[in-house]
Amino acid sequence: GENVEQHPSTLSVQEGDSAVIKCTYSDSASNYFPWYKQELGKRPQLIIDIRSNVGEKKDQRIAVTLNKTAKHFSLHITETQPEDSAVYFCAAASSGAGAAGNKLTFGGGTRVLVKP
Amino acid sequence: DTEVTQTPKHLVMGMTNKKSLKCEQHMGHRAMYWYKQKAKKPPELMFVYSYEKLSINESVPSRFSPECPNSSLLNLHLHALQPEDSALYLCASSQGQWNEKLFFGSGTQLSVL
Numbered sequence: 691g692e693n694v695e696q697h698p699s700t701l702s703v704q705e706g707d708s709a710v711i712k713c714t715y716s717d718s719a720s721n722y723f724p725w726y727k728q729e730l731g732k733r734p735q736l737i738i739d740i741r742s743n744v745g746e747k748k749d750q751r752i753a754v755t756l757n758k759t760a761k762h763f764s765l766h767i768t769e770t771q772p773e774d775s776a777v778y779f780c781a782a783a784s785s786g787a788g789a790a791g792n793k794l795t796f797g798g799g800t801r802v803l804v805k806p
Numbered sequence: 807d808t809e810v811t812q813t814p815k816h817l818v819m820g821m822t823n824k825k826s827l828k829c830e831q832h833m834g835h836r837a838m839y840w841y842k843q844k845a846k847k848p849p850e851l852m853f854v855y856s857y858e859k860l861s862i863n864e865s866v867p868s869r870f871s872p873e874c875p876n877s878s879l880l881n882l883h884l885h886a887l888q889p890e891d892s893a894l895y896l897c898a899s900s901q902g903q904w905n906e907k908l909f910f911g912s913g914t915q916l917s918v919l
Contacts (some may be wrong), residue, residue, distance in 0.1 A: 722906060733896065733910040734849065777849050785907040793862060794905045796848035 691718050692717040692771065696797030697759050698790075704805055709767040711800045713754035723756060723763050724787035729776045737778075738765070741785075770804045808823040808833060812911035820919050822885060827914045828864060829897030832834050837861075838880040839898040839908065840872060849896055856904070889919045 693716040703709050715723075724739035730760055739752045740747045740763065747754050751770075756763040778797045784792040810831045819825050829838065837856045841849035854862035854875040863872075867889075871883040880897055894915050898908040 713867065724907070726908075726910075733912045735910070736907055737908065763875075777846075785905045793851045793854070793864070794908070799846070799848050801846075 692720055692793075692795040694780060694781055694795050694797040696780050698798055698800060699798065700801045700803070702803045702805060703770050705770060705772060707770055709765075709770055709774070709802055709804075711765045711780065711802075712762060713764070713797050714760075714762040715782040715795075717782070717784075718761065719792075720782040722783045723754070724781050724783075725752075725765050725777045726781065726796075727776045728779065728799075734764060734779065754770055759791075765800075770802075772804050775802055775804045785792050802804055809917065810851055810897055810899055811911050811913055812895075814914055816890075818874045818915075818917045818919060819884065821889075822886075824883070824885045826884065827895055827897075827916075829861040829882075829911055830843065831877055831899045831909070833899065833909065835899035835901045835909070836877060837900045837903050837904060838874065839900075840880070841896040841910075843865060843894040843896055843913070845894075853882075854860070868883035884916075887916075889918050892916055897901065904913055 696713045721742040726734040727737045728734040753766045756782045779799050780797040783794040813828045832836045834894045840852040843849045852866045858874045867917045869886050873881040897911040900908045
């Protein structure tokens with residue numbers, strides 16, 4: 691089955707600096723890579739996702755890059771703000787036609803603290 | 807309505823009790839999921855329903871029994887739980903493609919005494 695490794699497990703940054711979280715996956719059949727943000731005591735929320743036919747995707751201050759050959763993908767947060775403090779989970783899955791029965795596998799999570 | 811609603815928010819139960827967790831969504835999503843999340847850990851998949859049929863059971867003990875009465879509702883029946891079952895139980899739903907863009911509920915924080 692799929693295995694997703696996520697690093698670092700904790701990340702402390704100064705407000706305004708950038709934060710980068712890296713994930714690697716093992717199953718070359720995985721073609722969908724979402725990132726979820728979970729604030730303390732709250733539900734996980736999807737913040738950005740990318741498919742394997744795309745190398746990079748941006749949404750305002752967040753971006754995700756994917757290297758299919760190396761089987762790794764990264765989350766980049768620029769101009770960090772205190773409200774970015776949360777646990778971030780990467781995940782990998784097979785998606786689309788024929789994907790039924792395949793589960794979403796999460797990385798271990800990264801606790802991000804943005805210091806004012 | 808773009809929410810997944812879970813009740814109750816908190817539940818304390820003894821090992822001999824029977825209780826149920828409820829989940830509801832009105833987004834027309836056809837896949838619904840139960841996840842278990844321990845503190846400081848990622849969500850772990852328990853069950854997936856697709857079009858109201860159980861599609862995945864991640865070898866969950868029979869003391870957890872899922873039910874999908876209709877396309878908007880998902881239940882998790884609990885019986886004879888163990889203290890190690892204490893966790894946050896999250897429901898999620900998704901539309902269209904399998905595994906994509908999951909909407910999570912706020913969860914039920916379960917304590918088994």
